[in-house]
Amino acid sequence: MSVPEGFVRTSILVPEDFWAELERLAGPRKRSLFLIAAARNELRRALQRRALREATGAWEHRRARMVREEELRAVLEGDAELGGELADGIIEGQDLHVDAMAVFRLLCEPDEERRTSVQRLLGALRCVPITPEVAAQAAELRRQGLSEAEAFGRAAEAAMQ
Numbered sequence: 809m810s811v812p813e814g815f816v817r818t819s820i821l822v823p824e825d826f827w828a829e830l831e832r833l834a835g836p837r838k839r840s841l842f843l844i845a846a847a848r849n850e851l852r853r854a855l856q857r858r859a860l861r862e863a864t865g866a867w868e869h870r871r872a873r874m875v876r877e878e879e880l881r882a883v884l885e886g887d888a889e890l891g892g893e894l895a896d897g898i899i900e901g902q903d904l905h906v907d908a909m910a911v912f913r914l915l916c917e918p919d920e921e922r923r924t925s926v927q928r929l930l931g932a933l934r935c936v937p938i939t940p941e942v943a944a945q946a947a948e949l950r951r952q953g954l955s956e957a958e959a960f961g962r963a964a965e966a967a968m969q
Contacts, residue, residue, distance in 0.1 A: 874960040877910035884914075884925055905964050906930065907938045942967050 811817050822830075834842035879894040881887075914926045942963045949959035 874957040875906045877913060880910065880914060880929060883929060905961055
C-alpha cells in the first residue's frame with residue numbers, strides 16, 4: 809500500500825481492548841484519521857499547558873495608584889525625594905492616575921514653559937475624572953482596608969471599563 813504525500817508510515821503498539829474500541833468507534837477504514845485527530849487535540853492541549861506553565865508569573869499584577877498633586881509638583885520642581893517615588897513608578901510601568909482637579913490646578917500655571925512641562929508629565933499618566941460615583945466606590949474600598957490611593961485607583965479603573 810502506498811503512503812500519501814506528506815504522510816509517514818509508522819507502527820505503534822496498543823492494548824487489545826483499545827484497538828477493539830477504536831475499531832468500533834472509528835470504523836476499519838478511518839482509524840488513522842481518528843488517531844490523528846485525537847493526537848492533534850492532545851498535542852494542542854499539551855502545548856497550551858506548557859505555554860500556561862511558562863507564562864505563569866511572567867506579568868506582575870500591578871495595581872493602579874492615584875498620584876497626589878504634591879508628587880507631580882515635586883517632579884516638576886526637581887524635588888528628588890518626593891518626586892522619586894513617582895519617577896520610579898513611571899519607569900517601572902505602574903498604572904498611575906491623576907485626578908482632573910490636579911490637572912486643572914497644574915495647567916493654571918501662567919508660565920508657558922512650565923505648562924509644557926506639566927503636559928509632558930501628564931502625558932505619562934491617565935487623567936481620571938473623579939465623579940461622585942467614583943468617590944463613593946473609592947470610599948467603600950477604603951472602608952475595606954485599602955489605602956486611599958489604591959482605593960481611588962481601583963475605583964477609577966472600574967469606571968473607565
